[in-house]
Amino acid sequence: MSTIRVHDKLIASAARDILAPLGFRQKGRSRLWFADHGWWLVVVEFQPSGWSRGSYLNVGAKWLWNKVSHWSFDFSFHPAARVSSFCEFETEEQFREASRGLARAAAAEALRLRAAFPDITAVADLLTVEVSGWPDAHGLFDAAAAAYLAGRYDEAVRLFTQLSAPQPDDYPGAHWLRELRRLAGELAAITGDDDRLFEVLSDYATRSREALRLPETEVRLPRGGIQAGMKSEELKANERSE
16 A cells, blocks of 8 residues: 555645646655756755645755755745745645645746846846845855856955854854855865866765765856856966956
């Protein structure tokens, strides 16, 4: 006898009908679906409750260039990536339609994210604004990486340096935060060396894909700005000739 509960089946069926045509895949037999864009993912989670049968809906982008090698919502247009409040299972017929409503909402949010990020310049623009108010550590890292990839080296150094500075409210037991601040300082120091930082971020993306067990592919991080595709030696040569 199948161990999959009826409401889980209804969610999976709705996601297959509505999300799969948009390029989404299911992670195993879980309630998590993702669309793979090589260096970033759109992640959809039909989050269960520990108290009732049904589902919340969470949707966001995950950047693969950072060192968070587990499923996460790194950016969302909604607080905590929560697109929909809890939809409770009442009857099979009621939840069949409710599941399709959740899947349609997820599809609309996925298309919104894709439209917002047509290139790395758009990503850098949005993430820089995102951390200008109340920045968190991971958000600063992502904004710095995006700025660098967009060719905004000065901005990348500023953001990495900001992240590297300990704050009075840092929790003493947050070892991950101390490590991230240390790493940010190292990356700030090599931002001007175009090839080195690009190789580091590419390696992070490759390792993230491996950790998430995504299909093997050559990770090609995007480049933008007037410096894109130019090696540091070429940049220096251009500066000397001006």
